[in-house]
Amino acid sequence: MPGGGNNGFKPSYNPGGQSHSYTPGAPSGGGSSVPHSSSGTTNYIPHSYTPGSSAGNGFVPSHSSGGSSVSGEGVRNSNGVTTYTPHASTGGSSYSPANPAATHGNTYTPVAPAATHGGNYTPAAPSGGASNPAASTGSNTYVPHGSAAPYAAGGNTFNTHNNSTAGATGSTHAVYSVPGSSGAGAGKPDAGNSTLTAAGSQSVLHQVNTARGGMTGVNQHSIPPGQVAVHPDKSMTVTTANGRNFNLRANGTLASYSGHGQSATFRGDGHLASVHAHGLDIARGPHGERTVISERPDHSRLVSTGAHSGYLQHSVDHHGHKYDQRTYVHGGHSYTHTYTNFRYHGRNYDDYRPHYYYDPLFYGWAYYPWGDPVLYEWGWADAPWFGFYTGFFSPWGVYPSGAYWLTDFLLGQTLAAGYQMGAKSGYNAEEDAAPPEGDEPYAQADTPITPEIKQMIAEEVQQQLAYENAAAAKPDDAPSLDGLPQVLTPDHLFVVNQVMDVSTTDGQQCGLSVGDVIKLVSKPAEESVSADLAVVSSRKGDCPAGLTVTVPLEALQEMQNNFRAQLDSGLQTLHEQQGKSGLPGAPMSAIAPPPRPVDEPPADNENVQAQLDAQQQQADQAESSVTQSAFTTPKPQ
Numbered sequence: 001m002p003g004g005g006n007n008g009f010k011p012s013y014n015p016g017g018q019s020h021s022y023t024p025g026a027p028s029g030g031g032s033s034v035p036h037s038s039s040g041t042t043n044y045i046p047h048s049y050t051p052g053s054s055a056g057n058g059f060v061p062s063h064s065s066g067g068s069s070v071s072g073e074g075v076r077n078s079n080g081v082t083t084y085t086p087h088a089s090t091g092g093s094s095y096s097p098a099n100p101a102a103t104h105g106n107t108y109t110p111v112a113p114a115a116t117h118g119g120n121y122t123p124a125a126p127s128g129g130a131s132n133p134a135a136s137t138g139s140n141t142y143v144p145h146g147s148a149a150p151y152a153a154g155g156n157t158f159n160t161h162n163n164s165t166a167g168a169t170g171s172t173h174a175v176y177s178v179p180g181s182s183g184a185g186a187g188k189p190d191a192g193n194s195t196l197t198a199a200g201s202q203s204v205l206h207q208v209n210t211a212r213g214g215m216t217g218v219n220q221h222s223i224p225p226g227q228v229a230v231h232p233d234k235s236m237t238v239t240t241a242n243g244r245n246f247n248l249r250a251n252g253t254l255a256s257y258s259g260h261g262q263s264a265t266f267r268g269d270g271h272l273a274s275v276h277a278h279g280l281d282i283a284r285g286p287h288g289e290r291t292v293i294s295e296r297p298d299h300s301r302l303v304s305t306g307a308h309s310g311y312l313q314h315s316v317d318h319h320g321h322k323y324d325q326r327t328y329v330h331g332g333h334s335y336t337h338t339y340t341n342f343r344y345h346g347r348n349y350d351d352y353r354p355h356y357y358y359d360p361l362f363y364g365w366a367y368y369p370w371g372d373p374v375l376y377e378w379g380w381a382d383a384p385w386f387g388f389y390t391g392f393f394s395p396w397g398v399y400p401s402g403a404y405w406l407t408d409f410l411l412g413q414t415l416a417a418g419y420q421m422g423a424k425s426g427y428n429a430e431e432d433a434a435p436p437e438g439d440e441p442y443a444q445a446d447t448p449i450t451p452e453i454k455q456m457i458a459e460e461v462q463q464q465l466a467y468e469n470a471a472a473a474k475p476d477d478a479p480s481l482d483g484l485p486q487v488l489t490p491d492h493l494f495v496v497n498q499v500m501d502v503s504t505t506d507g508q509q510c511g512l513s514v515g516d517v518i519k520l521v522s523k524p525a526e527e528s529v530s531a532d533l534a535v536v537s538s539r540k541g542d543c544p545a546g547l548t549v550t551v552p553l554e555a556l557q558e559m560q561n562n563f564r565a566q567l568d569s570g571l572q573t574l575h576e577q578q579g580k581s582g583l584p585g586a587p588m589s590a591i592a593p594p595p596r597p598v599d600e601p602p603a604d605n606e607n608v609q610a611q612l613d614a615q616q617q618q619a620d621q622a623e624s625s626v627t628q629s630a631f632t633t634p635k636p637q
Helices: 198-212 360-367 384-388 402-422 429-433 451-473 475-482 553-577 608-631
Strands: 031-033 045-047 062-065 068-076 082-088 187-190 193-196 227-230 236-239 245-248 254-259 262-266 272-277 280-284 290-295 301-306 309-318 321-330 333-344 347-353 369-375 398-401 493-495 500-504 509-512 517-520 530-537 548-552
Touching (some): 198 227, 198 236, 254 608, 262 608, 272 608, 280 608, 301 402, 301 608, 333 553, 360 553, 384 402, 451 475, 451 553
Antiparallel strands (some): 062 068, 068 082, 187 193, 227 236, 245 254, 254 262, 262 272, 272 280, 280 290, 309 321, 493 517, 530 548
């Protein structure tokens, strides 16, 4: 944990004479676990949580408010993480921030959100529990396929040139058999591969194309003639006379293609997963969402995240400092975010800078409990994105502190942006709901963001508020106080904010989409550029809950940047609307000092929307071109 004492992290706030005891890294009084009882009800039990802290800190945090008190002691579990076991006295109110119909101070029983599509789910255990939280009880079964991930898209990096098929389980059923040596199938072994003769290649391709005749999407096209190399996992590579390369899974589906300066990867259902062509890197999510990145000669980067959303990033010098500035376009509005650059594990990363810093008393008001929980109506009922995510995300509606309100705010904003990314993606909803023809890991039903998962996110929001409070006092030290390295601790949760394909620990491939929740398994090794995370919550068609996947640090940094940007926006909303629309009023001492604007470069005046529109057209052409290039027979010279 950064810092060495309470003064740098503890928000100064003492509402109404209440006393609060706080230890850095162990927010007190604002947390809650929501365990399910045997009767299926959920009760609110306050506790304190230490994200990623090691055993042996020797603290016993406590909190007193009104007639209730909470205290406890650290307990070390098998992975070395200290969790906090509460001992709650009588006299306090019992409630859960999961029931929108609850009244202040009363005991009630909320209803957990139901999984869509009729699937069942097992909620995630609180942090420090099983290594596979939210493991499905049958709804997310999957069969690994025999091909390694041909690319891993995350943050700023897309690698569409990896055509390796190593790492397979070898259990995938092959749709072909290699003729014996007495026939035409004698091959030449090469590092475990077998390169077939011309006759053997022709025989295998005939079998594969016969199987592909009953498939859909790009998989219904016949693979052109060429030399076949069969790999130990039964996948194969076909190299044509004009230099095109087709990598096929054992079941005959196309995994990747390269040729004529273009390359692409495909999901098992025949949909595009990625394209690299004409200076564009295109990533398609499991539900058709598309991200397009252009790295331009002037070192700027144009990123399209949907039909009418994205950003332009370029470096700027401002008052003797160098920053990366992004001009975002979303929903017809334009705004800018500024990032500082820091180096970690040998690479450069962009770290989000908030637009405003607040008085420590305001951070304290958002950090500590508000006293009685408050009812709040979000007004999302008629929003298309909210209906789209019904059953996957449900707001609490009752909030004991600003940290809980900010949790639903950032999840709602992130999912709304994710919905916009998928809008007009060109995918058919019925096709998207159908199981893929490939054998890659595939969640057969949603595993929702349960109250338990949101509880853990709320505790991390509370911790981030402490970081932001410290950074407000020392803005120049902000990257070392609230950046990615500070949250790369076991069990830390990340909310996915971009579409990406990731590799599993056994070399398989699956997709993550916006709103999925993943949990850090262990801190990445020194100089590592990726980390292993367990999928905690995911949508149907994404990587199943319980699976461990490898995610680039660039992608985790972008998730942390989004987390902080949404927190920043939420704090601005809290400051402007406190005492209104159902929010409690903050003490005058907390809001009287005006927010301090951060010194940042002036907004970019470029017409970013026009550039994004042009990029979308280029991406449409590139996706169409790569498919035509793969399956159009060249005219004889």
